[in-house]
Amino acid sequence: MSEKKIHEDQKYIEGLLQNNSFIIQAIYDTFVPKVINYIKQNSGDADQAQDVIQETLITIYNQASQKKLQLTCPFDAYFFLLCKRKWLNELKKKTNKEVTINEEVLSKDDDSQELAFETSLFGEKQELFNTMFQKLGNACKDLLKATFKIKSMEEVAKSLGVTYAYARKKKSLCIGKLTKMVQESPQFNQLNY
Amino acid sequence: MKEEDYILFEAYLAEELTVDEKTAFENRLKTDAAFKESFNTYKELSGFLEHTIKNEAETNAFKSNLKSISNQHFNETQSTSEGNKKSTTFSLLKYAVAACVVLLFGIVTFNKMNQPAYSDYNEHGIMDLTVRGGNIGLLIKTTKAFNNKEYEKASGYLETLLEEDPENKEYQLYYAVTNIELDKFEISEPILQDMAIGDSAYKNRAIWYLGLSNFKQDKEEEAIKWLQQVPEGADYYRQAQELLNKLE
Numbered sequence: 001m002s003e004k005k006i007h008e009d010q011k012y013i014e015g016l017l018q019n020n021s022f023i024i025q026a027i028y029d030t031f032v033p034k035v036i037n038y039i040k041q042n043s044g045d046a047d048q049a050q051d052v053i054q055e056t057l058i059t060i061y062n063q064a065s066q067k068k069l070q071l072t073c074p075f076d077a078y079f080f081l082l083c084k085r086k087w088l089n090e091l092k093k094k095t096n097k098e099v100t101i102n103e104e105v106l107s108k109d110d111d112s113q114e115l116a117f118e119t120s121l122f123g124e125k126q127e128l129f130n131t132m133f134q135k136l137g138n139a140c141k142d143l144l145k146a147t148f149k150i151k152s153m154e155e156v157a158k159s160l161g162v163t164y165a166y167a168r169k170k171k172s173l174c175i176g177k178l179t180k181m182v183q184e185s186p187q188f189n190q191l192n193y
Numbered sequence: 194m195k196e197e198d199y200i201l202f203e204a205y206l207a208e209e210l211t212v213d214e215k216t217a218f219e220n221r222l223k224t225d226a227a228f229k230e231s232f233n234t235y236k237e238l239s240g241f242l243e244h245t246i247k248n249e250a251e252t253n254a255f256k257s258n259l260k261s262i263s264n265q266h267f268n269e270t271q272s273t274s275e276g277n278k279k280s281t282t283f284s285l286l287k288y289a290v291a292a293c294v295v296l297l298f299g300i301v302t303f304n305k306m307n308q309p310a311y312s313d314y315n316e317h318g319i320m321d322l323t324v325r326g327g328n329i330g331l332l333i334k335t336t337k338a339f340n341n342k343e344y345e346k347a348s349g350y351l352e353t354l355l356e357e358d359p360e361n362k363e364y365q366l367y368y369a370v371t372n373i374e375l376d377k378f379e380i381s382e383p384i385l386q387d388m389a390i391g392d393s394a395y396k397n398r399a400i401w402y403l404g405l406s407n408f409k410q411d412k413e414e415e416a417i418k419w420l421q422q423v424p425e426g427a428d429y430y431r432q433a434q435e436l437l438n439k440l441e
Contacts, residue, residue, distance in 0.1 A: 025266075033270075054259060148242055179234045
């Protein structure tokens, strides 16, 4: 596949990544009103819109910092699609039935559809990983937290009062356990189609 | 997968395998689909953990900054949209209704003057647990339920959070508050009493809530005893003084 060109709106992604208040403010001023309107027109209220928007921006932030998100389409379309997807999921969860939705406000743009899809998949995975991590036993949680915070396994072993070999083995087994829990969860299979 | 497989995954990712072991590993990835699938998930989880744990502080800073910009934005838009839009007749009707309510309220308060009620004081502030790391889905649900005054729900969520993190003082405090709201004082009071003699950041709030909790149960003397202990400058000091004045 040919290399796609990065859109100039990448500045919004970088701004989020740097926790730049000026850019965050600009996103709220420029792109948020349309999302609020959309949610209000589709069985939602301002509070719900606020949550959806905030959660979406956190997902973008996470993807940008973990996966070096690169925008190949306008931020406007990408952000709107993401919020829309999130809102539809919320509605589905709440009502458990089909909802009538006002049709597309934006023209269909393959790049933004694709990118928004990737990001929301990423967000759902993060949520699943997080939930599963919380379900691990405390011994594993503590060990993993120490491992990734301290970096040097020797120091981790020392701080936990165990041998290096034991800490090392325990780390693999804890992530292994997590791997198993994630693979066995029904959500994971839905995300991995 | 067997334990040895996970140990192998880790060694491969840490680049600690010999050339031969590495080749064998990569061959197995090509031929064994289950092995490959588990390895990919393992790798993804490892990346997720590394990132989330290492960057916890930055992520929290981002979330709280975002939250404050968001709140500001939504407060502004709400007040402006309420300001225009509505038609004049509707406004007139609204004022008329408002006038009646004020009048009625005036009569009721006049009758009740100097008789403070629990509901005058159960303003708990806006909870926000979502800036913390952890089970974000559950934290959001808890925050929403609590702020919507759905205390039964919030209490249930907090119970789950406390199972995972029993020493968390913030969860304990809010769990106690929901139980005051639900009149389950036998649950809330021991938690608050422990907190009131400890030295957590929530000590003074615990003292205030013990006052409020006793007041709700009409135990005025007990309530006064606690309210007097809310130190000047603490959250709820003003409310504590006001309630004290009315009780004494």
